[in-house]
Each structure stands twice: as C-alpha cells, then as structure tokens.
Amino acid sequence: MTKERIVVVAPGRGTYNKAELGVIARQHGDKVGLLAQFDAYRAALGQETVSALDGAARYVGSKHTRGDNASALIYAASLFDFLSIDRDRYEILAVTGNSMGWYTALACGGALDAMGGLEVVNTMGTLMQERLIGGQLIYPFVDEDWRAIPGERARIEAKMVDIDGRAGHDLALSIDLGGMLVLAGNAEGLAAYEREMPVRQERFPMRLQNHAAFHTTLQAPVAQDGRARLPASLFSQPNVALIDGRGALWQPGACDLEALWAYTLGHQVVAPYDLSAALRTAARELMPDAFVVLGPGTTLGGSVAQSLIRWGWRGWDGKRDFQVAQSEAVRLRSMGIAEQRALVV
Missing domain, CATH: 3.30.70.250 (Malonyl-CoA ACP transacylase, ACP-binding)
Structure with missing residues (x-):
C-alpha cells in the first residue's frame, strides 16, 4: 500500500479549553507509562500533574490557561496525538508548529526525547508565567x-x-x-x-x-533564563525534518545542534514567529498529500487553512473553495475533530 505523505503541525498555547477537559484520559489510555513519567516530573517540581489537570472536575480558566499548566497539558496531548498517527498508512515528511508548538515539533521530530521536550516546554512555560511580561x-x-x-x-x-x-x-x-x-x-x-x-x-x-x-524583545530575560537552565546537550539529531518559525528547514541527521538550541531559546523567543512561512515551505518544498494538525482543540485548523489559501495550495482560493475541496477529499485533517481523527489514527 502506498503511504500518504503528510506534514504534521503542532498547536501552541490557547488550544486546551473547556471542551478539551479530559481529552488525554479519553483518547490516550495506551500512553499511561509516558504520562506517569510526565506526572512524576511535575510532582517533583511541586506542580500539579498533567493527569490531575486533565482529570479535574471542571475547567477553570485561571488555572488551566496559566503558562506553567497549559504548556504541559498541550504538549502531552499533542505529543500523544503524534504517537497515535498510523505509520503504516502515513509517511511523515516534516513536523512544524505554531509558537509553543515548535517545542512539541522538536520532540515529535526526535530532536528532543519525550522527557526532554517536557523539560523545555515546562521550563519555558513556567518562566513565562513567573514573569508574565506584557x-x-x-x-x-x-x-x-x-x-x-x-x-x-x-x-x-x-x-x-x-x-x-x-x-x-x-x-x-x-x-x-x-x-x-x-x-x-x-x-x-x-x-x-x-x-x-x-x-x-x-x-x-x-x-x-x-x-x-x-x-518579542520583551521576552529577552525569559530567553536568557531558558538558555541558562536548558543545555544544548538535551538536543539530538532529528529523525524527521523540522520547519521552524522562519520557514527554515532542518534536515534529519544534518543539523548543527548548537544552532538549533540557539534558535529555539534565542530567536524563536524574542523575534516574530511566522507560521505562514513554515507552511509555505511545507507546501512548496515538500509537496505533501495532506496536512495533519495535532490536538488538543480545533482552533489552529482555520489558521493553517488560511495560510494554505494564501500560498495557493491545491488551488484553494477562499473559505468556500476550501470547504468544497474538503468535502471531496480531506486534505487538512485536524485530530481534534473526531471524523478527521479517525482518518489518521
């Protein structure tokens, strides 16, 4: 069977909302071992565990949207979605992400292992929350x-x-x-x-x-603290191509790991993040059959579609045109939508 060639997109902050409460428990019962490691890491830091946040009786915006909590929740849900993609049906050409999703992309692509990804996400999310600059x-x-x-x-x-x-x-x-x-x-x-x-x-x-x-440059203190706490030794050669927030392509087995670390905890923190450029690179240079947007949530799908319309992918020329095309062949698949998730896992 010929595999479909896909580019995977990881979401950033703001994607784990009231409707997503419990999504990790509902969809990822087979990831309990890795989830237990995530929980142990956060518990050792005196933070509420991912399991407890996801399993809360009700969603509390002031708690669930905090950077130190939201980052870990979103990372876990997104990484677990990535691990659920059916590799017998799909060839993953590259992984990219929006904002915090870059950290998730690094873990999906193998530049960070699962725990290293959590350490980066959790550290940066906590620093952002502690300082909450702007x-x-x-x-x-x-x-x-x-x-x-x-x-x-x-x-x-x-x-x-x-x-x-x-x-x-x-x-x-x-x-x-x-x-x-x-x-x-x-x-x-x-x-x-x-x-x-x-x-x-x-x-x-x-x-x-x-x-x-x-x-923005307002985050320079956070970037500095992040580099001090997160060594370049966390990074390894990726096994899947990565597309960063400038649209630059990092090829597996050929990355300057010091440069990847410096970008991740330098430029990426203090300079604009261009998701549209990342998707332009994916569409034009890799020419995938489809794009897959990881959960949690569904809010990133519209932005991905808007970018692909902007670059004329598949001849899409507007929202109605995109919707008609999707009704004929689902080329943009959001794992936060049950029907589209079923196409991927």
Whole structure:
C-alpha cells in the first residue's frame, strides 16, 4: 500500500479549553507509562500533574490557561496525538508548529526525547508565567471568506509602528497566524491598539488570556533564563525534518545542534514567529498529500487553512473553495475533530 505523505503541525498555547477537559484520559489510555513519567516530573517540581489537570472536575480558566499548566497539558496531548498517527498508512515528511508548538515539533521530530521536550516546554512555560511580561491580542487582515482585505495588513502594521513609537508604549508583531496577526506588547501599547482600531467581525481585537508578549524583545530575560537552565546537550539529531518559525528547514541527521538550541531559546523567543512561512515551505518544498494538525482543540485548523489559501495550495482560493475541496477529499485533517481523527489514527 502506498503511504500518504503528510506534514504534521503542532498547536501552541490557547488550544486546551473547556471542551478539551479530559481529552488525554479519553483518547490516550495506551500512553499511561509516558504520562506517569510526565506526572512524576511535575510532582517533583511541586506542580500539579498533567493527569490531575486533565482529570479535574471542571475547567477553570485561571488555572488551566496559566503558562506553567497549559504548556504541559498541550504538549502531552499533542505529543500523544503524534504517537497515535498510523505509520503504516502515513509517511511523515516534516513536523512544524505554531509558537509553543515548535517545542512539541522538536520532540515529535526526535530532536528532543519525550522527557526532554517536557523539560523545555515546562521550563519555558513556567518562566513565562513567573514573569508574565506584557500580553497579546489578535486581529484579522482577511475577510470572512478568508481572502486578504486590500491594504489591511499594511494598516495594521502602520498602527502598530505608530503606537510602538510613543513614549511608554511597546507593540510589535508576535505571530503571523494565517489570516490574522498576533500583536504583543505592554499594557499601554495593547490598550492603545484596542481603542484606536475598528472592531472586526464583532470580536476583534481580541485579548488573549494569560498570554505574555511572546516572540518579542520583551521576552529577552525569559530567553536568557531558558538558555541558562536548558543545555544544548538535551538536543539530538532529528529523525524527521523540522520547519521552524522562519520557514527554515532542518534536515534529519544534518543539523548543527548548537544552532538549533540557539534558535529555539534565542530567536524563536524574542523575534516574530511566522507560521505562514513554515507552511509555505511545507507546501512548496515538500509537496505533501495532506496536512495533519495535532490536538488538543480545533482552533489552529482555520489558521493553517488560511495560510494554505494564501500560498495557493491545491488551488484553494477562499473559505468556500476550501470547504468544497474538503468535502471531496480531506486534505487538512485536524485530530481534534473526531471524523478527521479517525482518518489518521
């Protein structure tokens, strides 16, 4: 049987929400040994275990969205999804991820082992939470059919630069997320943007709960602490290609591990993360048959689709066009959607 060739995408923060409570227990009963190791690691640090967070009686936003908790939950759910992909049916060409999903991608691709991945995710998530420098908001530059609004991205960026130039205001691009831009800054910068930009689709600009100013220079202290705590010796040659947040391709068996460590705990923390560029590299250079988005949740699927529309993959030209194509052949498979998960595991 000919295997389908896929690129796997790992989600970042904000993907384990109320609907995902209990997802690890429901879907990954066969991963109890690895989950026990994750739990023991966090318990030794005095942190609530992944099992306890996932098995809580109710979802509590103030607890489950904290960086020190959300990062470990999302990492475990995503890595376990990756391990569930049917390798008899699929050839994995590369792994990429959005923001925190880069750390997960490193573990999926073998550059970190499972416990090393948890150590990186947990350490960086905890540092972010302890310092909680700044925040993030999200704003679209596409219309409701996921087509770019002429001039809208330039207007967003011009306003961002204007605000960032004001005394006491910090605002910068954090993530290029399909048809939306994630902006990050301090309280003054974010508040000015919210006041001065028009409301789009009745909900944007949308502030992201418990998110720091990821991927900006405000995170330089976190990057410095991360490099001090996480040695390059954690990293090994990947066995699957990796695509980072610049769109750069790291080939298995041929990586400069010191450079990979430096990027992961340097540039990736303090400079914008371009998920769209990563997906452009995947689509144009690797030419997969399909993309698979790991769980938890389903929120990243739309952003991946918007990026693929932007790059003209499979001739997709808008949301309706994408939906018609999906009804004929599911080329974008989200493991957080039961019907699409069944195609993958």
